[in-house]
Amino acid sequence: MSQLITFDFTAWVTSPFILMFVAVFTGVLFGNVRIGKFNFGASGCLFTGLLLGWLVYTYGTGIEEGQRGYGAAQSMISAGVVPSTFFTLFLVFFVVAVGLLAAKDLGAVLKKYGGKFVILGFLITLSSAIATYGMVLISPANNPYEVSGVYTGALTSSPGLAAAIETARNHATARVNAFENATTDEKEKFVNILDPTGEISPEALLTLTSEQKSAFVKNAEAGIGLGYAVGYPFGVIVVIIAINFFPKIFRMDIAAERKRFSQEMKEARSMVKGGKDIPETSFDIIAYAVACFFGFSLGLVNIYMGPLLGYFSLGATGGALIGSLILGYIGKIGPINFRMNSKILGVIRELSLCFFLAIVGLRYGFRVFEAILGNGLPLALISLFVGMVGILVGYLVGRYVFKLNWIMLAGAICGGMTSTPGLGVAIDSLESDDPAAGYGAVYPFALLGMVLFTIILHKLPM
Secondary structure, eight states: OOOSOOOOHHHHHTOHHHHHHHHHHHHHHHHTOOBTTBOOGGGHHHHHHHHHHHHHHHHHHTOOTTSTTHHHHHHHHHTTSSOHHHHHHHHHHHHHHHHHHHGGGHHHHHHHHHHHHHHHHHHHHHHHHHHHHHHHHHOTTSOHHHHHHHHHHHTTOHHHHHHHHHHHHHHHHHHHHTGGGOOHHHHHHHHHHHOTTOOSOGGGOSSOOHHHHHHHHHHHHHHHHHHHHHHHHHHHHHHHHHHHHHHHHTTOOHHHHHHHHHHHHHHHHHHSOOOOOOOOBSOOHHHHHHHHHHHHHHHTOOEEOOTTTOEEOOHHHHHHHHHHHHHHHHOEETTEEOOBOHHHHHHHHHHHHHHHHHHHHHHHHHHHHHHHHSTTHHHHHHHHHHHHHHHHHHHHIIIIISOOOHHHHHHHHHHHTTOHHHHHHHHHHHTOSTHHHHHHHHHHHHHHHHHHHHHHHTTSOO
């Protein structure tokens, strides 16, 4: 007699839906645990996601071919634990809600802080690029392409990754062509990338075969990808730590910062002429869908920026943010109202942020623990260093040179690091959507800086 009830444990435990739900509800529980006056809030979902991602990936890789559940495990592994489509979906939902919430004061923010934000966007990405190149020079034992890949990971930039892979390919091809005239030290570094196992000695290579040339270029590209994969979660973590702990480290009075921000915005609003008062609707699902559609489409537009930068796009994050800020600032187009109840948008923002952070953790959990426990630890430490340099430079210049209040500066730092999870933490910890305006103003310039400095980084000797 056939069984009436069957249960496939592997298919259940590796299901992206089960993993997301468990990561979110355990993450929210963990985030609500108070340590003194501090709690992680929504970012707790990132940390439970990291742990669950590591556990389920380890479990899946332990199932051998022929064993029950092998197909489900391989499907989970090939998808990166949770398919990237979920990542993009919740990212867009979160960013659009944030953009619509912050859009009302966009004109006043740009009027008050605009030029300072442009400088911060380039300064944060430049300082992190300098820190990355310094690590390339002082850590010769590491693959330089892996180290430079960490730069794009530490600043969580997918457009930067695309530029890094392309420029690393060109850089590696130039090194291949110059191999025969290279010094012994240069050949040794070359061989470390061509043959990480150490089976080939530098003295054994006088010329290169076409297969070896191709292998070197492919290994350079793979090094960029590895550096990004290891650097990304640590780049997220370092921003979360900074946003949560900087007010305590630098002894800020958050109530005074809010009061100062409120006064500055009051003055800025009085300087912005025009702008009609559009009444809010409870929630316009058509308007929200239009904002998602417009923002995502905007992110796919490629703009040619000249022979050095090539094509530049805002990506899903930048497109969704800029698009929702524009539509939210306009307020209403015909019957479609983009000015919605802040409480309802706040619920959408919080829900999508929790799922977004959980998915980041699930997709990168194995990389994090592999880095901590294995050979990736040097890259993880480099990522933390590169990220912290950019954050500190942004904070010190923003706070002591530009005299920015923490509400705006927290968003600007997250924008300079192109860190959407960091923005979520800033909004959560400050209990205000106002940092989103600073994030949105800085983000496009930081993204452009990322691409520019990534290209320059790979034109330098490595």
